[in-house]
Amino acid sequence: MRILLYTGKGGVGKTSLSAATAVRCAELGYRTAVLSTDPAHSLGDSFDRRIGSHLVELAPNLWGQEIDLLSQMDQYWGTVQGYLNALLMWRGMDSLVAEETAVLPGMEELSSLMQITALAESGQYDVIIIDAAPTGSTLQLLGFPDIARWYIEKIFPFQRKTLQLARPMVKRMTDMPLPDDKIFDSIEELVGYLERMSRLLGDATQSSMRVVLNPEKMVIKEAQRAYTYLNLYGYSVDAVICNRVFPRSLADRYFDTWKSAQSQNLELVHQAFHPLPVFEVPLFTQEVMGIQMLQQMAEVVFGPATTRGGQGDPTQHYYIGKPQEIYRVGSQYVLSLSLPLVERSDIQMHRSVFDELVIRIGNWKRNVALPTGLAKLEVAGAKYAEDRLNILFDIPESTPEIPEEELKPRRWEALTARFRRNG
């Protein structure tokens, strides 16, 4: 199963490329679903037909859907929100403020993520293609599971099992509203979903992000930032697609200046994103609409359609990187994170009391939950080299070899266990 997500600045060609990729995948015989998570849906325009918020068949092997952003929020968060509301009011918060606070930030993203996960888990599709919203919103979408994890962890300090045992006693001591089984069930389900979607999208063997841009300075700048942030969140980017390149055959003198600017910018794109492959797509003589034009676009990007797994198969991994690695060098462990295209001075990092490293670049931050093995060690420093931030941890002489198991990325285990009925 493959998940391919196209992101980039507004208007660069994300929807067209998602649709073209979907058409090609379906032609190769993959059962393909193409989903739009951009509230300003235009997937239907690319296929020159109405799509709407339910999966519809667009061609043999090809289904499309424009996700209704608010559809699943209530179902999964409604119960929990009601309880949080009561809890916050009990703490003396004004009812209006409580109501606001009980809304999980970025909640709209949940519907999209759930739909992606549900389709992935249905086993009915070989490829899921996501036509995402412009960069900022996409980062919010991809960052959501982590933010939700952090939020739920901090706002819900209860251990389900402990509370089950202690409930009668706590009840005698305070009139604080206690979450009941129904609420724990809801949270358990929600956290389970979040965990699965986070694993799915973060798993480079299944999910690849593709950055779309045009050969214009401002667009390139935004794409570079997007690339950095995607790495910050541990997502794997496997290709860059440079769309709307003026064809060399274009002879009209009027475009001379544009053409020479474009060729300089193209050079810049190849340099900046090295070692990612950059696919160039020409500006066509007309808009990309309807299956035929989409086929033409796919032909240019991926090459001629041969067979599954062959040259023109968009599901291949065009680049395989290592977003996060842990290894030992002498008396230190190194946690190495891929953070391309930033200056060391732009990266801020500190260790939080929750055994997390908080890494901040510009307006985006990630809480990297330390593997249990590293959480025990002191941070000795950090080095930025070759597009990677390497964080060094001293191993005290008294510490025996840390078992492999304790060096695995830790993201969800503790939280999931906290809400599990028999956790």
Ligand SMILES: Nc1ncnc2c1ncn2[C@@H]1O[C@H](COP(=O)(O)OP(=O)(O)OP(=O)(O)O)[C@@H](O)[C@H]1O
């Ligand atoms: N290479 C191309 N040649 C000609 N027209 C193109 C090309 N690529 C995209 N277009 C056209 O440009 C317009 C915008 O493309 P598209 O909708 O794919 O961009 P987008 O990145 O999804 O935009 P938005 O951010 O608004 O969702 C569409 O009308 C599309 O048909």
Ligand SMILES: [Mg+2]
């Ligand atoms: Mg679009």
